[in-house]
Amino acid sequence: MKHYTGYLAIHKFEAELERELEIKGLTPALKKDRLYLVEGEHPPMIWAQMSAFGLEFIPITSINDGARKLKALGRNWGLFTVGNHRRAELIQSELPKYNTKPIPFRHPLPNGPMGFWTLWEPDLIIATTRTSSPFALGEMDFHEDKVMPPSRAYLKLWEFFTVYAPEEISGGTSIDVGSCPGGWTWVLRTLNFDKIYSVDKAPIEKRIMDLGHIDFRKESAFGLNPDDFEPIDWFCSDIICYPERLLNLVNRFRDSGKVKNFVCTIKYQAETDWEKTLKFLEIPNSRIVHLHHNKHEVTWFLKGDQQ
Ligand SMILES: C[S@@+](CC[C@H](N)C(=O)[O-])C[C@H]1O[C@@H](n2cnc3c(N)ncnc32)[C@H](O)[C@@H]1O
Missing domain, CATH: 3.30.2130 (VC0802-like)
Structure with missing residues (x-):
């Protein structure tokens, strides 16, 4: 048959x-x-x-x-x-x-x-x-939080940490690049990281900053130097940029050996950039998924325990 x-x-x-x-x-x-x-x-x-x-x-x-x-x-x-x-x-x-x-x-x-x-x-x-x-x-849907998150982008990170990374997180450091208005930073704050670096050229909302444990850097993520950070448990990116720029940033942080896990949104303009998408897939042990909450974008991730 x-x-x-x-x-x-x-x-x-x-x-x-x-x-x-x-x-x-x-x-x-x-x-x-x-x-x-x-x-x-x-x-x-x-x-x-x-x-x-x-x-x-x-x-x-x-x-x-x-x-x-x-x-x-x-x-x-x-x-x-x-x-x-x-x-x-x-x-x-x-x-x-x-x-x-x-x-x-x-x-x-x-x-x-x-x-x-x-x-x-x-x-x-x-x-x-x-x-x-x-x-x-x-298809999966969440009980949404209509109060705290300043945008609906948080649903992507909720889905990721529910379906693909459900392991317990107790302390540690994370970095959220392209963080404004603060949805992902809020999710990371609720995940009990001791410290969250939040990086964007525009500020995140005050009520998220007020939650504490957040070190906001008002600058371009592409100028970040991994040497300026302690070891990072999760590197998270939801930056709007060309896939190539994100790949270069990810590779800079991978090469530093300081980051354990990555989760990044690869965003596309009018056309899906297959060439760069396949370059992300060449990174050993990493995966790309289209989350139920992704639109014309995909989610690339690399979990340290699978390297
Ligand atoms: C889709 S939004 C992020 C939403 C955010 N994850 C949330 O949950 O609220 C994309 C962000 O990328 C930021 N961005 C674009 N270029 C950037 C750069 N070079 N450095 C840092 N952030 C940048 C924009 O300012 C914008 O706030």
Whole structure:
């Protein structure tokens, strides 16, 4: 029986996924809506909101038969519809319910696999229990804090430290470059760092400064000298700049040997800069993901315990 790897493109970023598949030498055998199927087993893609491994086509004879066959494979199922929406929803309504409520920051991730399925034809399902995310279709939302953060950029760092770096942080030093108006600096403050260097050409909001433990530097991040800092546990960047400038800054801090972990937003102008994105990926043991809270940007990270 044929198996496929399925990639669900992010809405409005289908072209990014298509280009990524091309760069990685993968040609979709089948495509419907935002769902691309490549024959065989392949790694997750940056520009897929969910990657689904070992997808199999399963014929069904009725709504009940579809639900029964999915339940026999696994418990939790995220549905993406590519047509036959009503029939697909009726099958989904017969499957076990799971929690889809927004979660708090650093809430433990759902345990147990999250499956992916779609009704490809009225009598043909495609499904797998092996996917890249514990959240249905890779979509996750937080109980937002409407009081403290001065911008919504904090949601990216919340997602990162909930999904990709959930380990406990007790003290240490972090640096936040491109920090104004202060959302990321606020998140770092709540993570119990003893000291947070916050760097931007524009000031961060006073109520964030007033939280203490923050050393604000009103200057360009590109002029920073790693020798002026003690060892840094987390280097965080959300600077708006060309990917090349960020890469040079990251490399300067990597070369200093003073930084343990990095998390940086790579932002794009009109076009996705694949050449520089691939340069980031050449940094050993680092990863690039498109967070649910990223827009036309991706998140590059390197965790010291994985070097
Ligand atoms: C998207 S905002 C950051 C939002 C911030 N992470 C937050 O959560 O509030 C990007 C910031 O990059 C800053 N920036 C641009 N060029 C910079 C540079 N050369 N040095 C430092 N900051 C810079 C801008 O001033 C802007 O405040």
